[in-house]
Amino acid sequence: MTTATEARSGKSHRDENFPVASHLIHPRHRGAILAFYNYVRAGDDVADHTELSPERKIDLLDGLADALTGAGPDDPEAAPLRAALAARGLPPRHALELLDAFRMDARKTRYADWDELIHYCRYSAMPVGRFLLDVHGEDPAVTWGPSDAICAALQIINHLQDCAKDYRRNDRVYLPLDTLARHGASVEDLAAERASPALRAVIAALAHRTLGLLEEGRALPDLIDDTRLSLEIAAIHRLAVVLAQGLTTRDPLSEPVHHGKAAFALIALQGVVACLARRPFRRRVLALRGARP
Structure with a gap:
């Protein structure tokens, strides 16, 4: 059964139409921003996957959400962002809202x-x-x-x-x-x-x-x-x-x-x-x- 990692498209922040954490950003912030991007990219790739059913997409997105909040098993796509948020005392709200958008895309x-x-x-x-x-x-x-x-x-x-x-x-x-x-x-x-x-x-x-x-x-x-x-x-x-x-x-x-x-x-x-x-x-x-x- 396909996992969120297996659904990855291979697209990175360098492939986006607009800059993502360019070198204009101070190095102390770039790691957290890239962790956020990679987590969101994983969710977006799930939503865009052409061979997954809507139900499977929702399951994978729910798993990514639970891994980020600690409500479910760890996921390698969520671990870096979870650590970055904890280090800065930031809530997962913004990342979870993006997963809501990907659930919309699934349906x-x-x-x-x-x-x-x-x-x-x-x-x-x-x-x-x-x-x-x-x-x-x-x-x-x-x-x-x-x-x-x-x-x-x-x-x-x-x-x-x-x-x-x-x-x-x-x-x-x-x-x-x-x-x-x-x-x-x-x-x-x-x-x-x-x-x-x-x-x-x-x-x-x-x-x-x-x-x-x-x-x-x-x-x-x-x-x-x-x-x-x-x-x-x-x-x-x-x-x-x-x-x-x-x-x-x-x-x-x-x-x-x-x-x-x-x-x-x-x-x-x-x-x-x-x-x-x-x-x-x-x-x-x-x-x-x-x-x-």
Whole structure:
């Protein structure tokens, strides 16, 4: 019987569309972040596995949850994160919420509207940013709101880039059904080699809404006390804006939308430089938002 370890895809943090614990992050935090990533990656691989039944996926995800909380047998996928959380006195809440998203993936393949998609992002994406902020000791009252907006945007960008692959591999469609209907597109359009004009209109509309989320989160780097984390978030935010802008005009079914290595580095650097230039004025940003300096 397949275990969570055996279900691993082989994908690592280096294969993600956005930086994960890059060297901008202080070394004292990178181990905990990578332990979190690897645990979550194991759960995501279970949810995406094409040969496991929904029931078996749920069983494996429940086992990962119990191993993390100590309610069940140890699991090698959970042990590093459990140790990292214990060392920092952090609860397992954020990791467990991500497992809730993977349980949704095991059971659910369609999303009716934008609100339903954002509800999914509440569990599949927002806990990642919240964990990152908690590891750095940032103030949740100040940072969680804009972080949630950015994380939801990152998730939706991934959905848009991978919309054809998700449909073909797992019969999973994150494009809201009401948006498809509004533009005269259908789920079956995702099977084509090239997006129809209607599907292109759907992707563009969702990309524009995603740019709105990124605007909501734009101030986050200036609200973060830890300079290195601030630069990491600024780089991610800039990469996301450029990707979302590209999705307003490009076809993810027939052409690559993700950044090449050179473009990735240049765009990230632009975000870092802009953040550094603003850093001396962050007290003004905090004052305007009513946050502590």
